[in-house]
Structure formats: structure tokens, C-alpha cells
Amino acid sequence: MNDGITDYLSQNKQRFEADLFEWLRMASIGTDSAYDDQTRQAAVWLAEKFKNLGLETDLIETCGQPLVYAQTPPVAGGKTVLVYGHYDVQPPDPVELWTTPPFEPTVRNGNVYARGATDDKGQMITHLFGLEAYLADRGVDGSDGSLPVQVKYLIEGEEESGGAGLDAFLKGEYDKDIGMTVAEKLDADIVVISDCSQYAPGKPAITYGLKGIIYFELFVYGPNRDLHSGAFGGTVNNPANALAQMLTQIKDDQGRIQVPGFYDDVVELTEEERGQFGGLGFSDDDFKTQLGVEDLFGEAGFTTLERRWGRPTFDINGMWSGYQGEGAKTVLPAEAGAKFSFRLVPAQDPNKVHEALEKMLAEICPAGIRFELKNHHGAPGFVLPLGSPFMAAASRAIESGFGTAPVFVRSGGSIPVVNQFKHMLGIDTLLLGWGQDDDNLHSPDEKFSLADFHKGIHSSACLWGEIAKMD
């Protein structure tokens, strides 16, 4: 740990909080055009902060909300780190369920309560203050070369609403204004994102793997109109029965997915990973109580955390057919449908899964039934090997900031931007979450621990040097 950084952090604690609160007061609800002024204000505010720190800063206009881009000067022979985050926030509805107003940051029990506190303003800005602390400690700004890595920031305003602006930007061709392609502009050795959670209070974590996904909608058609189930039952296949049959065949009663070739490309969990997960003290009994179920269920041969983080899954997300109202209606429905998704692990290819599923459904589709399969979206999974030197560097930085080494976890969810960086720019991501699972992101009373906010800044301030020391 560097005493200079520690001193600077403790001297500026109040100001960091004051700055964060000022930013949280701006209702940057990017998805709601009624808040476009405040959304832009939040972007401009952030850009000013970067400028004040001496960074080359751009407010980049897109088809939607602007991107904030900032960078320190290149470091010859040094690494480049790209920090991604977002300044837009979820709508605060239902506002009446908030204890204090969503855009009046309020401190209770060591947490700041406000929309965007943890998702993602509070977490993102730790990397601005972390850089500030690092630069202050050296007593010089990045331009004289004392920062041993180049740091780039790309902070978007549409993460909560689909990220069309970022997507269009990343797809951008050669840009005359900047004299290079977007890919060249953003080129980096690693992406850093703090937009997720620790494993538990006091257990900071690096999320080194994410699942991919492929989400389908299946439409099943039978007779050309709803029929009377008495007059026509037993003569034609019922699309609702057929749908249930088809969906049932996708997964066996041991939780194994039956789509041919589905597991061919699965990267198996290593013994090291299984050991890591096993050491986290996860309790199946507590989990059962939390979810209100008597038994857990999933692919045979794997623990709950292994299935949750490292094994592909199949879940029906929605299903419908026929009469859903009160009482009884004796209808043999003309159609039925379901939404369902597979969570994928590295190196499963969503397109291969789609093809194999389409073929399987054609084979198992019963007589007298037609189906249509719609592919809503797909994204591959992501994993950074446990042995990556970036992981080790981030781990040391977090140990400095939090006073304890992080655990290594994976997530069953997907983060589209991690895939965008991986597949559009070829860059891996370090997911360094400072939040907690009960931070109520997307819900009323969103919060962020101020202690973790400062530990995050501290970790970030240490990260630049650790990455520089990597080689």
C-alpha cells in the first residue's frame, strides 16, 4: 500500500462524497426523453471532471445519449486500460416506495440511498477518483509520463435502454475527426468495469466469467381455429399438448439438455474453479430458505454454484395457450407459444445451438402441428482464465483497497458490453464489483455502501500501478 495515496484519499473523502451526491442529484434517466436535459447535464458534468483532471476529453454525440470519452496520454511500451461505465440510471418508479426521494441522495447506516448510487454512477466514478488519487500522489499529471499506463474512459448514457448509441459507435468506420477508427481509438489491453457486486459483505470479488444466452420464442400451430374440445378432441393434435411435449424433450429429468451436440463445445470447469467455488461457504439450505423451495434442482453431478455459474441451462421464460380466464372453457386451442432461453458457457456458439435446436424441433414436432422458431437474441459466454496476469494485478489492487484478497466468482447472467468489447474489439474485461447483492438496483431504495465506495476508489488508485507492474 502506498501511504501517499492513503493520505490523499482520507483528505478528500468528504469531497468525493460531495461530488458523487452532486452527480446523483441529476436525474439522468436516459430512456425517458422527458429527462434528456438532466441526462445531458450528467454527461457534461462528468466530462468536466475528466477535463479538470487534465484528460483529453470528448462528449461524443450519438443517435441517442452522448458518450463521454476521456484519455490520459499514451505510455510508450506501457499497457492501456479502458474503463467502461454508464451515467444513465433506471427510472425510479414506483417512486412512492422510496424511503427518501430517488434524486436526493441521503445517507443512512453508512449507505447512500439514491437512484444510480450503485448502478452505476457510484461504482463508475471510483475510477475517476482513483486516477485522481494516483496522479496526486505522484505530484504530476499524466502528461509528464509518470502514469505508467494509459487510461481511457468510455462512459455511456444508454446502458439501461439497450445501448444503441454505443453499439453504433463501436461499429463506426474510420473517423476523420480523430484520424483513426473507433477500434483504434479504444484499443486497450484490458477493459475494467465496476458495475456488479462483491460475493458478500466483506468478500470483494472478481467476476471472471459470464454466461452467454440465446433467447427463443416458439409458436406452435394446429387447427385453423379454436375448436370445441368435445366435438374435436381426439381427432387432431392439440398445439398446447404438442408444445408441452416439445419443451419437455429439450431437457431430461436429470437436467441434461437434449439438443444434439449441445455440450460439444462446453469448456468444462477446472478442478481449480470447482475448488474455488467449493471454498466460498455457499449454503444450499440457506439458498432453499431464501427461495422458499424444498429442493434445489439442476444438472446432475454439479453443485449449486457450479450449475449457477459454470453450466449451461434451459428455462422456459413464458408460456401461453387457449383460455386463461376464470372458470372452465372447453376449447381445443389453435395455437400455443413459449419464450425460453438457454444460458451458455464458453465456448458454446449461440448460432450452432440455434441450428441444432431448429433441427431437433423439426424432428420431434408431432404430426398435424407446425411450428415457427424465432431467435430473439444470442450472445456467447465470456471467461477470463483464472491464471490471467490481469486477474492477479486486479486481485492485488483490491487487496490493497479492501484489506482482503478478492474471491473469484462467475455469474449466470450476461453483460452485453463485455461481449461487445470481446467480439468487436478483441479485448477481455475485468469485472470488479464494489456493490452488494441487496443494493436494490432497478428497485426502490437503491443504495451503495460509502465504505465500499472509498475502498473502491482505493483499489482503483492501486490498479494502475499493479497493471504496470504486471510484466
Place this chain on the structure above:
Amino acid sequence: MNDGITDYLSQNKQRFEADLFEWLRMASIGTDSAYDDQTRQAAVWLAEKFKNLGLETDLIETCGQPLVYAQTPPVAGGKTVLVYGHYDVQPPDPVELWTTPPFEPTVRNGNVYARGATDDKGQMITHLFGLEAYLADRGVDGSDGSLPVQVKYLIEGEEESGGAGLDAFLKGEYDKDIGMTVAEKLDADIVVISDCSQYAPGKPAITYGLKGIIYFELFVYGPNRDLHSGAFGGTVNNPANALAQMLTQIKDDQGRIQVPGFYDDVVELTEEERGQFGGLGFSDDDFKTQLGVEDLFGEAGFTTLERRWGRPTFDINGMWSGYQGEGAKTVLPAEAGAKFSFRLVPAQDPNKVHEALEKMLAEICPAGIRFELKNHHGAPGFVLPLGSPFMAAASRAIESGFGTAPVFVRSGGSIPVVNQFKHMLGIDTLLLGWGQDDDNLHSPDEKFSLADFHKGIHSSACLWGEIAKMD
């Protein structure tokens, strides 16, 4: 054929139609209290007709719409026939889809178009005019004993809305006013109902069997709230997947129902019945075209008509879970549900099916899932043996009226009142349908062929004598 009856019928053709049209103008929408006056008017009108014919007639008040009851005098040593029908009609909505207003009977192409034309005013009243013709031919009314059977009429006003009034009436104890129980009052050797269809134009039919039904709603519960399918997928059983699995196990891919003991009590179709069905000229290809399916499906080893009329079935009538809106939502739903029904054949007992199903579901319900099974309603099937002398008598009467012998068919549907007569009063029913499958009952442009109306009257006029000759 009796020339006297024929003459009377042809002399009174216009009046029969005029009377029917007058009755059809009364909007007896029994289910809608805004039409209570017109519903009562229709009942009173009918009661007057019976009175004018010399029958002992009552307008019996119930908790709902009144019942019209009428009877000829008892015939010592003779049979008693109970004619059932209903004077209430379905609501005419959507009114804008009618070619001519639903309560202004209009003749086009030999059909009368009006709500209630076929269901059931037009069919029911053939048995009033049929009696009138029989009595007129003999030149005497029933009171002098020339009618060789006793005829009783029970015409209700709540057939389209659940029949609570009739049900309460049939359950009635000893009635001081009439000096006997309701069962004694209604006692008869056979019930006659004309509230169904011929097999096809020019092919009058006697429907000698109906399926029973048992209708369930199954609720399947998993975790105590909707979960994120990424964060929680693979850890708990998904109620939508579990529901699909459970429903799939109820029927195999050969269409055989897998509930233990389900087929134990099934009365198999006789060779005679299979021969009858086979002789009807039913075309699977035409049926496929009509329903817009490439293949028919049902229990292996039986023809389409055998499955439709004589084999039990299982159909999902409705199904729901999770997200049904536009686009994708990655939810692992907390619950799922389905409505489904079994159509039963004689002598299956709905209660036994319920017990066996409940037991089976408890056995196949996957780990971590709870279910609730709700029994909406059940009724056994009904069949009158092909060799019944009542069938032979009705067949001769229809041959006189239609000029061709009827075919013998069964139906996949249920008619609750047939079960009420069978199980509350112990009386079998002759279902003599004068309608056609395309009569649009319950839809706009309900119609009834006037030629069939008159043939129905003629058949009814011959029925009394044929039943008297039975022994």
C-alpha cells in the same frame, strides 16, 4: 306414414312458421336481466300454446327464469315421454355481424335466420306442433284417451346460463302443491330432446351416446418469487418446465392416456358401432382440409370417428406462465398453470379419474415443485344401446318425417341435462337433432332450415304412435 297427419301438416305449414317467427321475435336472453321481461314473455307465450292445445300447464317459478311444464293425461298401461327443451337463447353479440337483426326472423334460401332459430326454439317447438298434428289427426284431444302415450313437456329458460333453476327444481323434495315429488311428476320412460344436429344435410341422425367430462385446473409453484433466469437458472426447478413435463406424462405419443386405471371401466365400442361409424362415409381428407391440418392424430388403433365419439381424450384447454408480452424477458417464473380436461366414455367415473390423477401427479411432481389440482366439474358419459326399442321407434318416426332412415351417431360433447335426467331421475334420453352443423348456434346469423323444421314436426307427430307400438 299417416295421410291425415300429412294433410294437417301441409294445411298448417304457414301458421307453424308464423307462430315460430312470433316466438323468435321475443328476445329471451335468459342470462341478461335487462331482457327478463322478454324472457318471461317467451315462457308465457309457450305456456299459452300448451294450454290452447288442452294440456295441463304450469309456469313454474324458480330462483331464475320460470320453467314451462305441460302434460297430457296419463295413459293406463301406456308409456310416458318427457320432452325437454329450452326457450332461452344466447346473447346475439356481436350484433353488427348479423346480416339481418337477430330478433327479426328473416327467410333466405329456405332458412329462417334469427337467434334461437335452431337453438332451441325452432327445434323444441316441433314437438308442440307434432303433438298438435297427432291430436288433430285423431280428431280428438288427449283427454279422451286416443293419444296412446302420455307426453310431458319441461321447457327451461336457463339452458344457456347454467340451468340453476332446473337443477334446483330437479333436486326438489315432495311438493305440497302437486302432491308428489318432482321425480314422480317428471317420471317417464324416455326423454326426447331436439337440441342438436343431423349428421349432414339429408342425413338425419339419432345421437345415442355422449361423452362425459372432467375439467381440471392445475397450479404449479416453484420459488417464492419470479427470479432472474441468468442469476438463478440451473439452481431450482422452473414451474413452467415442470408443468410441461407433468402434462406431457399424462398422454403418450400414441395418444394413450397414462393415468393409472384410466381405461379400466371404459365400455369398448362394439363391432356393430364400429361398422355403423365406418358406413357413414366420413372422409379424413375432407376433415383435414376443413381444419387446415396435414395430419390427424389420436389414440392409435381407432378411426377418427371412433376416437371422436367413442374413445376418451385428454386436451389442454389453456396454459400460462411467466412473461407473455412482446420481446424477451429473462424471468424464471414463480408459477405456472393449465386448464385441461378429459372426455370420458361410458362407464368411466369422473371421481375415480380425479383420484387417480391426483395420485399420479403427486408421484411425477418434480423436486422443488408444489402443485394444486382444482376439479372444475365432472359428469359421466351416456349411451343408449343401439338395440334399444326406443331407438327403433324414433328411427321409424324419423324415417316417416324425413323420408330416409336416420344414422346412429355419438358426440364428443356433453349435454348436462341428459346426465341430470339419467342420474337424478333414472331416465334415458333420445337425442333427435333436426339442425345442421353450420347453423351458427352461439354465433351471428344463426339459422334453421324450414324444410327440416317441417320434417321435424312430421317426425314428432309420428313419434307418439311409434312409441306406443313399441311393445
